[in-house]
Amino acid sequence: MKSNIGTIIKKECSRFFGDKTMFFTNVIMPGFLIYIIYSLMGDFFMKSDVDEEPTIVYVENMSETMRPILETLPYKYVTSDFNATSIKSDLSKKEQNYVFLAFPAQFDSIINAYSSDSVHASSNVSIFYNSTSDKSKEAYYLLSETLNHWEEGVCNLFNINEITKENLRYDMASDEDVIRNYFGELIPLLMLMMVFSGCMAIVPASIAGEKERGTLATLLVTPLKRSELALGKVLSVTLFTMLSGLSCFVGMMLSLPKLIHADELGLSTSMYQTSDYVALLLIILSTVLVITSLSSILSAKVTSVKAASSLMVPLMVICLFVGMLPMMMSDISNAPYLFLIPVFNSVQSMAMALEQEMTATILLITLISNCLYALGLVWVLTKMFNSEKVMFSK
Amino acid sequence: MNTNPIIRVENVSKTFQLSRKQQKSEGTTRKEIVAVNDLSFTANQGEIFGLLGPNGAGKTTTLRMLATLIAPDHGDAFIDGLSIVSQPAQVRAKIGFLTSELKLEDFFTPNYLFDFFSHLYNIDNETIETRKKALFERFGIQKFAHVKVANLSTGMKQKTSLVVSLVHDPDIIIFDEPTNGLDVLTARTVTDYLCELRDAGKTIILSTHIFSLVEKLCDRVGIIINGKMTHCGTIAEICDGQSLEDRFFTIYQDVMERSAQ
Numbered sequence: 001m002k003s004n005i006g007t008i009i010k011k012e013c014s015r016f017f018g019d020k021t022m023f024f025t026n027v028i029m030p031g032f033l034i035y036i037i038y039s040l041m042g043d044f045f046m047k048s049d050v051d052e053e054p055t056i057v058y059v060e061n062m063s064e065t066m067r068p069i070l071e072t073l074p075y076k077y078v079t080s081d082f083n084a085t086s087i088k089s090d091l092s093k094k095e096q097n098y099v100f101l102a103f104p105a106q107f108d109s110i111i112n113a114y115s116s117d118s119v120h121a122s123s124n125v126s127i128f129y130n131s132t133s134d135k136s137k138e139a140y141y142l143l144s145e146t147l148n149h150w151e152e153g154v155c156n157l158f159n160i161n162e163i164t165k166e167n168l169r170y171d172m173a174s175d176e177d178v179i180r181n182y183f184g185e186l187i188p189l190l191m192l193m194m195v196f197s198g199c200m201a202i203v204p205a206s207i208a209g210e211k212e213r214g215t216l217a218t219l220l221v222t223p224l225k226r227s228e229l230a231l232g233k234v235l236s237v238t239l240f241t242m243l244s245g246l247s248c249f250v251g252m253m254l255s256l257p258k259l260i261h262a263d264e265l266g267l268s269t270s271m272y273q274t275s276d277y278v279a280l281l282l283i284i285l286s287t288v289l290v291i292t293s294l295s296s297i298l299s300a301k302v303t304s305v306k307a308a309s310s311l312m313v314p315l316m317v318i319c320l321f322v323g324m325l326p327m328m329m330s331d332i333s334n335a336p337y338l339f340l341i342p343v344f345n346s347v348q349s350m351a352m353a354l355e356q357e358m359t360a361t362i363l364l365i366t367l368i369s370n371c372l373y374a375l376g377l378v379w380v381l382t383k384m385f386n387s388e389k390v391m392f393s394k
Numbered sequence: 395m396n397t398n399p400i401i402r403v404e405n406v407s408k409t410f411q412l413s414r415k416q417q418k419s420e421g422t423t424r425k426e427i428v429a430v431n432d433l434s435f436t437a438n439q440g441e442i443f444g445l446l447g448p449n450g451a452g453k454t455t456t457l458r459m460l461a462t463l464i465a466p467d468h469g470d471a472f473i474d475g476l477s478i479v480s481q482p483a484q485v486r487a488k489i490g491f492l493t494s495e496l497k498l499e500d501f502f503t504p505n506y507l508f509d510f511f512s513h514l515y516n517i518d519n520e521t522i523e524t525r526k527k528a529l530f531e532r533f534g535i536q537k538f539a540h541v542k543v544a545n546l547s548t549g550m551k552q553k554t555s556l557v558v559s560l561v562h563d564p565d566i567i568i569f570d571e572p573t574n575g576l577d578v579l580t581a582r583t584v585t586d587y588l589c590e591l592r593d594a595g596k597t598i599i600l601s602t603h604i605f606s607l608v609e610k611l612c613d614r615v616g617i618i619i620n621g622k623m624t625h626c627g628t629i630a631e632i633c634d635g636q637s638l639e640d641r642f643f644t645i646y647q648d649v650m651e652r653s654a655q
């Protein structure tokens with residue numbers, strides 16, 4: 001008797017691709033939304049840097065010594081024709097987005113009279129601001145940092161990494177290495193998030209949903225083997241989750257240059273070769289296989305889509321924590337045996353592929369171990385489909 | 395009528411564990427409930443055998459065991475010589491099982507579902523088309539063959555379920571409450587078809603608590619009360635001159651009095 005796995009996959013595909021709403025919300029929309037959101041975020045950050053009206057800084061007793069330094073900052077200075085008392089008191093009102101900078105009288109004379117061996121009381125420069133306003137707060141930090149920096153320069157012994165006219169580079173890593181490292185830390189976590197969001201939309205509906213609606217029992221009275229049903233279901237949901245994940249991946253890769261302002265920074269994602277993308281795709285596919293198999297088991301355990309989705313949340317939290325490890329730990333070992341640990345191996349392998357440090361051994365260990373885990377989980381799912389306690393519990 | 399027993403049920407028992415939630419809802423402290431207790435009977439080829447009993451008597455559990463959806467704790471049953479315990483997949487290929495608990499996916503059409511279930515039984519495309527045409531015509535399904543199940547009436551869904559359970563032209567058909575929830579016209583279509591199937595040599599085992607249905611359809615009847623078969627035979631043998639309904643209540647009262655003692 002021929003295997004019915006294909007029949008089950010065909011039916012699941014007819015269900016998924018035949019339902020335009022389901023296909024649109026799970027495949028088209030995630031990638032499209034990610035592209036739009038990331039691009040908008042990039043544009044927004046860019047705009048906030050460039051287009052904003054300059055913050056007004058009211059200055060009392062403007063120092064002629066400090067004027068050229070202050071004028072390098074992107075602020076509009078008002079040094080006369082204002083009432084200092086009312087400007088200061090109005091700052092206490094919520095969301096006032098200006099700063100009041102007060103130099104002491106005779107500030108320039110005091111500064112000019114300074115010598116490193118003289119002993120005298122320090123004079124105070126006051127910067128009044130309103131912390132509920134981002135513009136006022138930012139101006140306060142920049143002004144105080146600039147003035148402090150200048151003050152340190154008066155009794156200067158040495159500087160660290162001084163910015164020179166030649167724009168000497170102190171970080172010796174290449175731009176490409178920087179972006180590889182950045183992608184290696186960020187993308188595994190984003191991919192796991194995408195896989196899980198796809199999984200949570202697809203797997204509970206396919207397994208717990210069929211139990212809930214009573215349609216799974218209809219299949220169980222046919223000669224269909226439970227193993228065929230389990231494998232057919234897992235392969236189908238893996239395919240759909242993979243499509244959802246790929247849609248997110250494409251959306252992310254297209255929008256990432258905009259998000260990180262790659263053009264302005266002179267960065268490019270073209271440093272990756274086909275083999276890097278193939279390795280990444282295989283790792284993602286094997287990861288999706290493990291996660292959908294595990295989610296299928298959780299989904300088969302309960303009797304409703306709602307309960308299945310709730311049960312998947314702790315699994316998602318654990319996996320996302322593992323996904324954050326490359327960001328939190330810089331010295332994770334690359335010992336081959338560690339690549340036998342599910343999810344961790346996927347995260348580390350993805351990071352290695354993106355940092356172009358992947359080796360054939362590590363890739364093979366990750367892919368084979370993930371496939372074996374998936375097979376084991378399908379075996380458990382088959383046992384569950386055979387269990388009347390699981391399938392017909394109320 | 396052929397007296398060759400094609401279904402043999404031998405000392406079958408089934409006990410269900412009760413969860414705390416179930417104990418609470420049932421108002422009992424018992425940790426388990428005996429649904430079927432040492433049940434034995436046979437059904438002959440070409441007859442309609444009815445399992446008659448009140449709600450909770452064990453009829454549905456018995457049929458679900460015969461359909462291999464659940465396994466007996468003790469005993470075994472043989473469908474055309476195949477054990478429900480050791481050869482469940484082969485048994486499933488032999489039988490057609492229909493119950494109102496089994497549902498069809500709302501997204502698909504009767505036409506798609508007929509093809510899908512036929513492929514699960516490995517039926518070739520030519521046979522699928524021939525059988526589909528015959529069954530769809532018999533039940534008037536052509537009119538809504540391309541309409542999604544979600545948009546069908548209860549009667550249309552029931553007809554589709556019936557047809558889908560018969561895609562492989564099984565020799566043994568197991569129906570749990572075949573007319574449950576059907577309007578009178580659909581119920582009549584179903585009962586007439588059951589008679590046609592019997593005349594074609596098929597064996598049908600059905601459960602019901604409707605006396606008129608048993609009297610109209612069944613060649614032999616088994617009365618189940620509290621998971622035990624109390625009487626089994628033709629209606630004439632069981633009724634002993636009384637109406638089936640009166641006889642059933644006499645039997646029921648006797649059983650309840652005996653169990654109270």
